[in-house]
Amino acid sequence: MPLPPEFHAIAKRVNNWGRWGERDEVGTLNLITDAVVREAAATVLTGRRVPLAVPLRQRGIQTGLIPGRVNPLHTMLSVNQQYAPESVATSDDAVTMGLQAGTHWDALPHVSHGGRIYNGRPADSVTAQTRAAYSGIEKARHVVSRGVLLDVARTRSVDRLEPGHAVTPEDLEAAEAMGAVAVGPGDIVLVRTGHMQHYLAGDRRAYGNSSPGLSIRTPEWFHARDVAAVADDTLCFEVFPPEIEGLWLPVHALHLVEMGMMQGQNWNLEELSAACAEEQRYAFLLTATPEPFEGGVGAPVAPVAVL
């Protein structure tokens, strides 16, 4: 169906086209200023590091629902190959994978609507031969900022949110209150639903099917706070099935196209949840630079929170 009026109304309110100039390709990453990074570094108190990526493997997150988004096929090119007898031997490996198969960032041109991607550029600037001419994932260059965990599951005292639970601005604010933290400009917000537990327990299908995720009402909240990027622990990122029947991926369209804000999916926030609860603080240094595939509409990332 055509995008409904309520979508367009929100789109108008959160639109960032032109905000950083006509030629801008990175959107809300502009909000990560040197000052923000300095403050982020100042959050490091214990030096504890928590990885947020799920290991990459063939029995990974994908179950075949999204055509072509294949789990890593990781093979050895050589095994202990010697160049001469009794010499040093080397082993090499290679991979084939969907760039959005595991823990990843969506680049801004991952989504279009009305023939447009972020900053009003034509959607057909993405082609099979050139990939993304604008806002490819390699343009992100460095993603280091203050990270804030909004632990919605913990705030609600549940192991994990139910499939279909739409995380609202009220949920986010309750999590802020629980964590005694205030989301601000340039922050990268990590929203924990707990849904990743299904995958970690080996139930790939439960993970991939319907899931909790962000409500269509949250982009305005992120926009008001001038957040730099958002990631969560689900496959779809936003709630699935969608809140408005037939309206697919509205949060994707609002974040990526209208706001120019990258989204992270399939982040493992379980260990981080425990660490933040233990240390009683929910802000930290977050480092999450995507692999710089030229023209990529997404890329794997190995994020680390440093507390």
Added chain:
Amino acid sequence: MPLPPEFHAIAKRVNNWGRWGERDEVGTLNLITDAVVREAAATVLTGRRVPLAVPLRQRGIQTGLIPGRVNPLHTMLSVNQQYAPESVATSDDAVTMGLQAGTHWDALPHVSHGGRIYNGRPADSVTAQTRAAYSGIEKARHVVSRGVLLDVARTRSVDRLEPGHAVTPEDLEAAEAMGAVAVGPGDIVLVRTGHMQHYLAGDRRAYGNSSPGLSIRTPEWFHARDVAAVADDTLCFEVFPPEIEGLWLPVHALHLVEMGMMQGQNWNLEELSAACAEEQRYAFLLTATPEPFEGGVGAPVAPVAVL
């Protein structure tokens, strides 16, 4: 040829097997303690961020010399695909690549000698079907520490070192002096030869052929300083052709097998060199977590220096 006595003599002096227990799989990464990370965070003064990865693309660093280590073949799985008329459209992509094709870390089992990998484990624990059973790259989990740039080219007042120039401990100490920095336990050392300029200028063959790189004498120096990891801006990492005729990859064997120390190759240190010179300081927060391929003997990484 069999590994010569001088190799074995050095190997004995730098060997770390058992140092962190029989079951250890990460070697010198153990040296990155919480305290080291806190100090690393304290080096952030301006908040300036410098990416150190070269973009991933088909006309990338590999030129076919290393069988199977292919540059990324990056293709679109879909382009602005709509699920319904006038709806949101998505684009997806996928890649096939050698895990060591671009800016990467070598995992410890990338190299073996005498049938052994790090910590004395059998080399045949690496197989086509399981890949690396021990010390796979996913075991690194988080690589965040203090980074130190030893800018050998700048110290010698040359644009770049000549091919065949073996970087010695004396070179490293001169660079320390120039940078007014002292390498210490847990540091990740970045050695700049300037050789990456060839690649950046589009001369892939000049980059890939003979090159400057680390001397067989440097592992002892890194060992003495208790360095956590070392990376440089060349394809081979160590000087090529080798210093001792017929002795291939001795530095690889000493670092990866004996010391259990990861190595980074094809790092772009040009922008960082300029930044450090400008800010007159050569230590910074370095974040460089590899993509966590299970059992990987190497993995791409998108490192960032935060000054």
Added chain:
Amino acid sequence: MPLPPEFHAIAKRVNNWGRWGERDEVGTLNLITDAVVREAAATVLTGRRVPLAVPLRQRGIQTGLIPGRVNPLHTMLSVNQQYAPESVATSDDAVTMGLQAGTHWDALPHVSHGGRIYNGRPADSVTAQTRAAYSGIEKARHVVSRGVLLDVARTRSVDRLEPGHAVTPEDLEAAEAMGAVAVGPGDIVLVRTGHMQHYLAGDRRAYGNSSPGLSIRTPEWFHARDVAAVADDTLCFEVFPPEIEGLWLPVHALHLVEMGMMQGQNWNLEELSAACAEEQRYAFLLTATPEPFEGGVGAPVAPVAVL
């Protein structure tokens, strides 16, 4: 479990090692003489052609049971790319796939037992870096001979054999009688179980799970007839689960290792079954040359029967 005495007894009776010389790499393909090919051509009466390969696609035969044997990931490298305005435009494509994912031949070194492959060569002549040094699929060069369809399902007046049905020599002889055809030296035998109907009907799981297939008693029959190769319409080729508990893939080992006889899997024999029934003849010219991957232990093939 170790291979049981009954296996070894059969192995001894069907073994062809040395039969075509110590250096032979193609085994029973030697039985396809020029005379056999001339006779095969003489079977062409109507000129009707029947393709026997299933189309290659991502939602193909594999369901993830066999690690790494991935269905084709087929992507466009370019779409209507013009080199100049208003000029001719080209589209290119690429694929990643398991070589045994669709309709394929197993090469002789696909299987080993007791450390040996066909003709007594060491199993460790297959390595990650060299692949198969002996009897790689490219050695088959040309596979054109008389094909004989043994339509076991039709002979038994069923749509398809039940899962677990072990096709016996008696089944094969009944099918010969039904088809008024006698299998002889150099023939390529196609054994139809009808099991492919599950896949063609879209039930990939029913196809991939337990299935009918050849009994451990059939290799002796093929050996006695001096058959050149055998193919059928199942994933496993031989009956699955196996007839002797814990004895995996005995027919594979007897055919590939002992006899040096290639096996074909996932062949679509449905249209051929109808054609043979209609024309009341079960012998034809069969052309089935595998794609010549150097050192391949299997390869896709697009076989065609010419009646």
Added chain:
Amino acid sequence: MPLPPEFHAIAKRVNNWGRWGERDEVGTLNLITDAVVREAAATVLTGRRVPLAVPLRQRGIQTGLIPGRVNPLHTMLSVNQQYAPESVATSDDAVTMGLQAGTHWDALPHVSHGGRIYNGRPADSVTAQTRAAYSGIEKARHVVSRGVLLDVARTRSVDRLEPGHAVTPEDLEAAEAMGAVAVGPGDIVLVRTGHMQHYLAGDRRAYGNSSPGLSIRTPEWFHARDVAAVADDTLCFEVFPPEIEGLWLPVHALHLVEMGMMQGQNWNLEELSAACAEEQRYAFLLTATPEPFEGGVGAPVAPVAVL
């Protein structure tokens, strides 16, 4: 530049759109009737088989000139993997490759001009997500017919034609006369330039650069004879550089788009040349069914001539 008037004049004369109905997807393959196949089978006199594919390997035909058309990256998924001690062991492999990297057929939608592919269908029916909706290579189903070798190099008493030599209708007719053969309806014509010798001798660059090939004048000749398909022993198929400056791939456009006739490239005709000369006959049974990639714009093929 826009396609010149001489191109359009030829296009008008050879156009087959609608000839086999509006819904036709296979063009001149319609000319291979059952009768043609029966006659093809009757050409088999000695039973000698000659393979025409070059082996598939990483150091194959491609040298990087055509973006993404990568040589096979062929890796082992497992090597002698046992499921239980002392049991049967299996080895599996996988590949990533450009579908036009080695010996292949171009499917009809490989080329478009003026926004059209064969039979007037829109060029934009080829997309990244669906690939070719019409005339994909899987539609060829079975390619078996009479093959005719037109050995232009031998006719001219040279080892091979010079780069830039445009093979003309007169060349083709001289080769017919030399071979005492007349090309007729449904034939698959193999044009030998001898250029493949460069590749076979290991000079991949000489093979890939400028080459002999078909003249823009030949499509009319093939059209007049009602040929079903044409293949040759070069990378570009048609003469390169082109005969009319700035007019790229006119023969491709005439064959694929206007006539609906598949083209074969990188066929090794050296052994066949010797066999035909020895047997003094240039017609034979040719079997050349492409791998049936759904929606493929090209596909590898392992052709065999049966004499």
